[in-house]
Amino acid sequence: MESMAMMAAPQPAVPAPGREIILGTRGLTKRYGRRLAVDQLGLEVFRGDVFGLLGPNGSGKTTTLRMLLGLVWPTAGTMSLFGRDMSAPLERRAALKRVGAIAEQPAFYPYLSGRENLLGVATFSGWPDTAATRARVDVVLEQVGLATRAKDAYKKYSLGMKQRLGIAAALLTNPELIILDEPTNGLDPAGMVEVRALIGQLARGGATVLLSSHLLHEVQQVCTRVAILKEGRLLAQGAVADLLSSSSGILLAFADPEQLPKAAGIVLEAAGSGTGWIRGAQYVLPEPGAWTPPGGWLLRVDAPPERAAEVNALLGGHGIYAAEVRRFEGNLEQYFLALTGQAGPPAAYGQQGQAPMAQGYGQPMMAPHAAQSAQAARPTTGGQQ
Ligand SMILES: Nc1ncnc2c1ncn2[C@@H]1O[C@H](COP(=O)(O)OP(=O)(O)OP(=O)(O)O)[C@@H](O)[C@H]1O
Numbered sequence: 001m002e003s004m005a006m007m008a009a010p011q012p013a014v015p016a017p018g019r020e021i022i023l024g025t026r027g028l029t030k031r032y033g034r035r036l037a038v039d040q041l042g043l044e045v046f047r048g049d050v051f052g053l054l055g056p057n058g059s060g061k062t063t064t065l066r067m068l069l070g071l072v073w074p075t076a077g078t079m080s081l082f083g084r085d086m087s088a089p090l091e092r093r094a095a096l097k098r099v100g101a102i103a104e105q106p107a108f109y110p111y112l113s114g115r116e117n118l119l120g121v122a123t124f125s126g127w128p129d130t131a132a133t134r135a136r137v138d139v140v141l142e143q144v145g146l147a148t149r150a151k152d153a154y155k156k157y158s159l160g161m162k163q164r165l166g167i168a169a170a171l172l173t174n175p176e177l178i179i180l181d182e183p184t185n186g187l188d189p190a191g192m193v194e195v196r197a198l199i200g201q202l203a204r205g206g207a208t209v210l211l212s213s214h215l216l217h218e219v220q221q222v223c224t225r226v227a228i229l230k231e232g233r234l235l236a237q238g239a240v241a242d243l244l245s246s247s248s249g250i251l252l253a254f255a256d257p258e259q260l261p262k263a264a265g266i267v268l269e270a271a272g273s274g275t276g277w278i279r280g281a282q283y284v285l286p287e288p289g290a291w292t293p294p295g296g297w298l299l300r301v302d303a304p305p306e307r308a309a310e311v312n313a314l315l316g317g318h319g320i321y322a323a324e325v326r327r328f329e330g331n332l333e334q335y336f337l338a339l340t341g342q343a344g345p346p347a348a349y350g351q352q353g354q355a356p357m358a359q360g361y362g363q364p365m366m367a368p369h370a371a372q373s374a375q376a377a378r379p380t381t382g383g384q385q
């Protein structure tokens with residue numbers, strides 16, 4: 001877990017040149033009585049991110065978003081939004097004007113149409129009932145794909161449409177940052193696809209989106225960066241692509257079981273001698289339904305999947321030829337389970353072990369020269385699709 005701990009360190013990230021941090025928190029903490037809902041959270045949301053606050057029920061997602069929106073007062077810590085200090089009331093008010101949010105189930109009137117409801121939201125927020133306001137309402141209805149159903153009563157909308165109307169309300173002010181708490185909660189798969197597509201579209205249109213979700217799969221599909229929370233604490237934060245690549249790799253199977261430990265030795269030696277891109281290797285069991293080589297074990301190489309041919313060539317250089325070479329891509333679910341220590345058999349590819357010595361497979365996995373790189377290997381849970 002060492003490498004995970006490195007990733008999880010809640011250090012402020014160094015933004016890539018030109019990437020503006022539009023939302024940042026430090027030591028953000030919320031205590032309800034004796035319950036620590038959010039614990040020393042350090043978040044960084046860059047302009048253009050679709051940022052996912054990810055965590056199981058009760059991990060502090062809603063509390064965090066509500067603190068950012070000024071609806072809940074933090075116990076400790078600082079927040080900045082668009083470079084403004086959120087603890088100063090005037091600064092906070094100015095910053096929040098640039099934010100659109102659904103923090104609660106929006107209360108729409110069932111017998112009014114989508115358009116009338118949005119007009120209601122606008123006028124309730126103090127906008128005059130003018131042609132300009134009506135035009136803005138039509139723009140956001142178009143944006144969320146409800147223009148053709150704008151005249152239908154809200155109660156006739158599907159759940160997905162209701163959710164999109166909520167997002168439309170959040171978009172009325174043309175915000176730079178859109179905060180959505182569990183935007184796909186309660187939606188069926190089709191509704192989720194609709195809302196995800198809308199979020200992608202908003203991001204492409206230049207908005208920054210901060211959303212919360214407990215659905216890893218969903219976050220993987222829609223977010224560019226994530227923060228993973230558990231019991232109020234930040235476990236990891238980073239680009240989804242980086243988190244995923246850390247749980248991707250290459251699987252090798254050998255027709256001759258004698259070749260397995262030899263291949264492992266070569267790969268680990270390459271890792272130990274500093275190739276840079278081979279991080280380690282483990283023996284793993286094939287996932288159900290996959291081909292089981294004689295001896296039963298595969299070699300899992302922790303390296304970028306696109307370098308499979310190079311791993312193959314490395315072994316070929318030593319006269320070892322794999323009977324099967326397979327790439328596997330990590331997923332956030334596996335990453336999350338590894339991070340939260342919930343991973344366990346029978347995770348495909350993840351069931352790590354030493355090839356049974358009793359059956360004569362030669363050297364144990366950790367050859368002395370390779371022990372360091374093997375220790376540095378990621379938890380072996382990645383790969384299951
Ligand atoms: N107003 C409150 N008073 C007391 N405790 C609260 C309050 N709001 C939240 N909590 C507690 O704070 C913790 C975090 O809750 P929060 O709603 O932020 O989690 P969440 O990640 O949004 O969960 P979910 O996925 O269920 O929405 C929970 O233990 C919750 O019971």
Ligand SMILES: [Mg+2]
Pocket residue numbers: 061062063181182
């Ligand atoms: Mg919540």
